[in-house]
Structures are given as C-alpha cells and as structure tokens.
Amino acid sequence: MPPSRYPAPSTWSRSLRGSASNANFLSVTGLGVKYTGPGQEDAQAASIRADHPVPADCGLYMYEVKIISSGKHGFIGVGYAAPDVALDRLPGWDGHSYGYHGDDGFAFTSNAGKGQNYGPTYKDGDVIGAVLNKAQRTISFTKNGMELGVAFSNVSEEVLYPIVGMRTPNEQILANFGSSEFISDLRGLQDDAAKQIQSQLQAVSVPTKGKAGSLMGELAFNYMLHEGLLDSAAAVARDVLGDVVQVTDQDRQQQQAQHSIQAAVEAGDVDEALRLTEAAAPGLLTTEPPLHISFQLKVLKFIELVRGKQDEAAMAYGRAELSKAAASLPDQEELQDALSLLAYDVPEASPCGNLLSPSHRAHLASSLTSAISVRQGRPAQSAIHRLLCHSVLLSEELTAIDSPAASLINMKDRLAEITNGPAPFQ
Known part of the structure; x- marks a missing residue:
C-alpha cells in the first residue's frame, strides 16, 4: 500500500485516559499500559486510545497488543472506538465502540455489557491483533498470528481510534503500532482484502456487445490496427467481427x-x-x-x-x-x-x-x-490504452478522496502484474 497522507497511530494519548475519576487508574510507560486502580466494580474501568485515529486513506489497518499480565481477572478489552466514546468503560460497552475481551472471548459493541460469543480467551504472553478493514467495513482480530474471523460487520464510523481498556489490578499490555514487526501477517491480510475487492469488481457485469458486434473483438481490432499488427487485425475482423470492419x-x-x-x-x-x-x-x-x-x-x-x-x-x-x-x-x-x-x-x-x-x-x-x-x-492511443489510462486516473482520484477500496488496489501495480512488466503507459 502507498504511504498514508495522514498521521498514523504511534503511541498512547496521555491526555485522553478517561474521566477525572479514572484517569489515574492507568500507568503509561511508552507503549506499555498497566491498570493500577482498585478494580472492584465495572465503574472503575479505564481505557486509553491512541494518539491518532486510523488514517482516512488506509483501506486496512492493524495494531497488536501483547498481554504482559492478565492481572487478577483478565478484564482486558482490545478494539476501536470513535473519538466521542467515554474512556471510563471497557471497549464495546458504549455506542461507536468495539472490543474483544480477554476474560470470556466475547465481542462487545453498544450492548451495555452483553457481548456475543466470538473467540478464545487470552492471557499472559498472548498477542492480540485488531484489524480494521475500512473497505469491507469490518473489524476482526488475530490471536498469536492466527486469524479469528470477522467480529463486527457494517462498521460505519468514519473516524476510529485503537483503544485498550482494563478493569482489575495489575493488568498490563504492550502495544505495537507498527514500529516493530507484527506477529500477524499484515501483508497477507492486505492481499486478501485486495483480492476481495478484485472479486467484487470482476463480478460487475459489463456490456459484451459493441457497434460492430463483440466489444472485446472491437477493442482487439482497434489495438492491433493502432499497433500496426494489420494481419492480426484482419483476422479478428474476419473471424470475430464478421467483416463488419476491415483493414x-x-x-x-x-x-x-x-x-x-x-x-x-x-x-x-x-x-x-x-x-x-x-x-x-x-x-x-x-x-x-x-x-x-x-x-x-x-x-x-x-x-x-x-x-x-x-x-x-x-x-x-x-x-x-x-x-x-x-x-x-x-x-x-x-x-x-x-x-x-x-x-x-x-x-x-x-x-x-x-x-x-x-x-x-x-x-x-x-x-x-x-x-x-x-x-x-x-x-x-488505442481505445484499450485510453481505457487503462482512465482506470488509473479514476483509481488515483478515488484514492485522493480517501476511498478505502481504492487505497488497497494500486492500478499501476496491478497492470504491471498482469502484463509482467511496467504499466503500458506513464
């Protein structure tokens, strides 16, 4: 994927650690966070979010959290939240908030503590990856590099921050926003996301008939004529287009x-x-x-x-x-x-x-x-050359307006893959 035009999450935001009563329940050291509060009831939970939201032009984003200690009960939540979500609750316990919890493996979102059975629990030493696919509007998770599948669909929020919450004493995590190598296969996840988009594009029906018959035949004839492959163009005109056009x-x-x-x-x-x-x-x-x-x-x-x-x-x-x-x-x-x-x-x-x-x-x-x-x-240029140029320009325009799907597919790179060489134009 091309580099983002926006700042990406890089550390935890110390100024947004929760309400005044819960702000001091989290001890932050670099990318590490430890719960130091009393942890006797849900109202004593505390969350912290990253310094920046997921970049608007990023089609697929992931960060990872290593569980240094699951503490007394392992009430740790990892996920994403909108900027207006209260930070004195675990992720997923409010609207516009999504969390995967370690104590029960449930996925929570906007249900006041009523989660859905999702994945395995996690404990000391486990690494949890949180994957936001903006193109497909899903959030999924990984555990120790293993994909757990989609936890949340129809994620409509335009702005989401990585967020981690804790609730019982001595729970401790260490985040990785990409400053070191991920345990999960981020490139593989990006490739899979791009293939999903390509599959959707290929499923779109296009006209097969042109003015002279076969649209693909006409494009082939036009290309061969333009490139001076006249004998080949004549064969296409005869065998595909029924001599409606001629060299x-x-x-x-x-x-x-x-x-x-x-x-x-x-x-x-x-x-x-x-x-x-x-x-x-x-x-x-x-x-x-x-x-x-x-x-x-x-x-x-x-x-x-x-x-x-x-x-x-x-x-x-x-x-x-x-x-x-x-x-x-x-x-x-x-x-x-x-x-x-x-x-x-x-x-x-x-x-x-x-x-x-x-x-x-x-x-x-x-x-x-x-x-x-x-x-x-x-x-x-030939008609097919112009179509390819239009495709690249459209992709670049969509990327410029932060289309998640366009950011996952670089048309110039795709054309280079298809042709086994550089794109047929600059």
Whole structure:
C-alpha cells in the first residue's frame, strides 16, 4: 500500500485516559499500559486510545497488543472506538465502540455489557491483533498470528481510534503500532482484502456487445490496427467481427509509411525522417505542438554528429540551426544538454549520455509517429490504452478522496502484474 497522507497511530494519548475519576487508574510507560486502580466494580474501568485515529486513506489497518499480565481477572478489552466514546468503560460497552475481551472471548459493541460469543480467551504472553478493514467495513482480530474471523460487520464510523481498556489490578499490555514487526501477517491480510475487492469488481457485469458486434473483438481490432499488427487485425475482423470492419489499403499504406519513419529516426537518419514525415503529413512539423518534435529531430541530428566524432560539423550545425530554433524554455534546456556532450571525450559517459542511447531515439520516433496519427485523423492511443489510462486516473482520484477500496488496489501495480512488466503507459 502507498504511504498514508495522514498521521498514523504511534503511541498512547496521555491526555485522553478517561474521566477525572479514572484517569489515574492507568500507568503509561511508552507503549506499555498497566491498570493500577482498585478494580472492584465495572465503574472503575479505564481505557486509553491512541494518539491518532486510523488514517482516512488506509483501506486496512492493524495494531497488536501483547498481554504482559492478565492481572487478577483478565478484564482486558482490545478494539476501536470513535473519538466521542467515554474512556471510563471497557471497549464495546458504549455506542461507536468495539472490543474483544480477554476474560470470556466475547465481542462487545453498544450492548451495555452483553457481548456475543466470538473467540478464545487470552492471557499472559498472548498477542492480540485488531484489524480494521475500512473497505469491507469490518473489524476482526488475530490471536498469536492466527486469524479469528470477522467480529463486527457494517462498521460505519468514519473516524476510529485503537483503544485498550482494563478493569482489575495489575493488568498490563504492550502495544505495537507498527514500529516493530507484527506477529500477524499484515501483508497477507492486505492481499486478501485486495483480492476481495478484485472479486467484487470482476463480478460487475459489463456490456459484451459493441457497434460492430463483440466489444472485446472491437477493442482487439482497434489495438492491433493502432499497433500496426494489420494481419492480426484482419483476422479478428474476419473471424470475430464478421467483416463488419476491415483493414483498408489506406491503413496498410499509412502503416508502411510510419514504419519507415520510425526506422529512419531509430537509425539516426534525421533528413530521411523529415522527408518521409512531410510526405505522410504535409506541414506537420511547422505547427504546434509538433513544432517541439521538429526541434528534437534537429537536436538528434546534432547528437548523431557528436556520436560520429564530427565535433566541428556539430558545432557549425548548432550555430546555424539549433541556436535559432530554440524558441521555448524546454527547447533551450534540451539544447544545453546536447551541447554538454561536446565537453567529454566519451560523450556516452557524460551526465547526458542517455541522449546517445537507442531508447532516446525510440522515444522520439514514437512521439513523431503518434503526432502523424493525430494529423491523419486517428487517435494518438488505442481505445484499450485510453481505457487503462482512465482506470488509473479514476483509481488515483478515488484514492485522493480517501476511498478505502481504492487505497488497497494500486492500478499501476496491478497492470504491471498482469502484463509482467511496467504499466503500458506513464
């Protein structure tokens, strides 16, 4: 999961230890808490909550409590509570409060001491994990790393704090808010929560019919056509879409032209690339925004002269062409990077040596062919590429408004897993 934008619980809040009469019943030392009160009746219970609530953008949160001593009767409660819950009672004995109690293993919430049978009791040495799944609106617990299942469903409170309460002498706990390794498998819990959301997403029905028949067939055809896989696109059109759409002669001519332009750029033959571009899309490189690509091609020509150790020719070309063409700030910055190559005996080893790499030429070739596609009336990206972009942007917007489900699924990471590599866009 990405780091939270909000402060997370890190210790106990000393200023919120209960009512005036019960505040001194808890001795707090760092993450440790000990009950020192008389512990003769329920009214002498005392609870303490963390310094911060569970972060709003955290889809699944867990903290753990180690039972140092169960004291006289082990009336210890571990759970979550809203900020307005009284702290002179055990967790779960008031509304908007949830607790798992060690003396009987019951789960309590808003029932004035009437809990539900939930899990095993706990005693000295046991470690209890409290898991808040905001995406599924549940609270569950673990004991010594073992998952005990959902204790509370339909948890609707927007703000909840980790909370621990005690009631009889010498009860003592030590909390872990993540400063040390958990006994429970937090990553596994997060993965399970993400799988639940993915399962829910996959269960949503989507249209299967498009304008030409199969929606998936149309997306596949559009992608193959855009990527220049024309024989495959023609097969999909024939076998899946019933020849409602076709690969035209114009498609093949445009593909061949783009392949030639891409090959020229990747070979560093800028003059040939410019000639082919003018033939395929007349006037393209004299308009905005492709005008910057035109400057990049001129810089590439300069770089190729440097690569060929033709420094004098490179400097003459730079004075005659590049200095006049660098109109914008990005152009000027790119020009300075290219000129810096002349200062090194081995330009490839310079800080801007990446300008001499095949990947730099490939990126420029892709930008140029994309601009040509737009000039010819075709989208710069395929339909499925745009859908993926929209999915990532939607996920990021949901995360920005603290959607618990979105915080559990990073769309870029998911796409990288699906494609066994980086996401197909940035």
